[in-house]
Amino acid sequence: GDSVTQMEGPVTLSEEAFLTINCTYTATGYPSLFWYVQYPGEGLQLLLKATKADDKGSNKGFEATYRKETTSFHLEKGSVQVSDSAVYFCALSRGNTGKLIFGQGTTLQVKP
Amino acid sequence: GAGVSQSPSNKVTEKGKDVELRCDPISGHTALYWYRQRLGQGLEFLIYFQGNSAPDKSGLPSDRFSAERTGESVSTLTIQRTQQEDSAVYLCASSLRTASNNEQFFGPGTRLTVL
Numbered sequence: 001g002d003s004v005t006q007m008e009g010p011v012t013l014s015e016e017a018f019l020t021i022n023c024t025y026t027a028t029g030y031p032s033l034f035w036y037v038q039y040p041g042e043g044l045q046l047l048l049k050a051t052k053a054d055d056k057g058s059n060k061g062f063e064a065t066y067r068k069e070t071t072s073f074h075l076e077k078g079s080v081q082v083s084d085s086a087v088y089f090c091a092l093s094r095g096n097t098g099k100l101i102f103g104q105g106t107t108l109q110v111k112p
Numbered sequence: 113g114a115g116v117s118q119s120p121s122n123k124v125t126e127k128g129k130d131v132e133l134r135c136d137p138i139s140g141h142t143a144l145y146w147y148r149q150r151l152g153q154g155l156e157f158l159i160y161f162q163g164n165s166a167p168d169k170s171g172l173p174s175d176r177f178s179a180e181r182t183g184e185s186v187s188t189l190t191i192q193r194t195q196q197e198d199s200a201v202y203l204c205a206s207s208l209r210t211a212s213n214n215e216q217f218f219g220p221g222t223r224l225t226v227l
Contacts, residue, residue, distance in 0.1 A: 004154075032214075043115075044155075044203065044218040089154060097168050098207060098214045099145060102154035 002027040006090045006103035013080055013110050021075040021106045023064075023090035031094040033057075033066050033073040036102075038087045047075075047088070080110045114138070116219035118204050124225045125194055133189045133222045137206030144187050145216060146179055149201040158202075161187060162209060194226045 007022040025031065035047040035057070048057030053068035062077045073090060090103040117136045125131050137144050146158040157171040161181040172178070176194075181187040191198055201223050205216040 036218075043220045044205075046215055049215075091155075093214070097160045097162070098143060098209060098216070099157045099160050099168070099171070100147075100155070100216065101157065102147075104152075104154040 002031070002092060002094060002101050004090050004092055004101055004103040006088075006106055009087075009105070009107040011106060011108045013108070015082055015110055015112050016079045017110075019075070019077040019080045019084075019108070021088055021090075021108070023073045023075065023103060025071050025073065025090075025092050027071075027092055027094050027101075029094060030068075031092040033064070034091045034093065034100065035062070035064055035073070035075050036089040036091060038089070038105075040086065044089070080108070082110045082112055084108060085110045116204055116206050116217050118202075118219040118222050120222060121220065122223045122225075124227065126227050127196060128193055130190065130192045131194055131224060133191075133202050133224070135187045135189070135204030135206075135219060137184070137187070137204070138217055140184075141206035141208055141217070142184050143207040143209035143214075143216075144181055145205045145207070146187070146189050147203045147205065148173075149203060149221070151200070155203060158189070191224075194224075196226045199224055199226045 003026045032051045034049045037047045048059040050057040050066035056065045091100045144161045147155040160168040176192045179189045201221040203221045204219045207216045
């Protein structure tokens, strides 16, 4: 069945460091891909998405490119801030229900 | 406007008791989803409602779990004879579910603890 695998955390970085959180997926057909973020004490919210191969999703300085050849959707940010500390979830959606299949989440901690 | 709301925010119950969790979706959103998030794990899909169509129950882990939704309004998730492994955060999401917009908006969740 469909699945999402993302790098285990926690990831600890200093402010202004470069961030990469790896995400790979297994799915038949052409899923849509998402990154969701859960800030401390807040609900899950959509960070960015891509709906077809080679699309790049971007938001708040974060980017991820839908790579069908490597079945990946890695999240990157050039310069992280303390306020980016959160749990990041990679997810895919396929089929006519739109239900999301999530990775296990990666905790990011950014230190000043 | 108001987002997705869920109640209660926290629920502690004893093993074997039944619990009912409530979700109020964003007004006008035709699609509603329930997910479960166990400690340290990703979210697991439980059930999906779309308008008046038959729900997709493929994610419900056992027959102790059931959910209802009347039209495009409130949904309730019921867990009968709760077990300790049911302890988790239960999240509800709603979506417009159109061809151009299927973003899911999540509620704050209900944290269920089964003692």
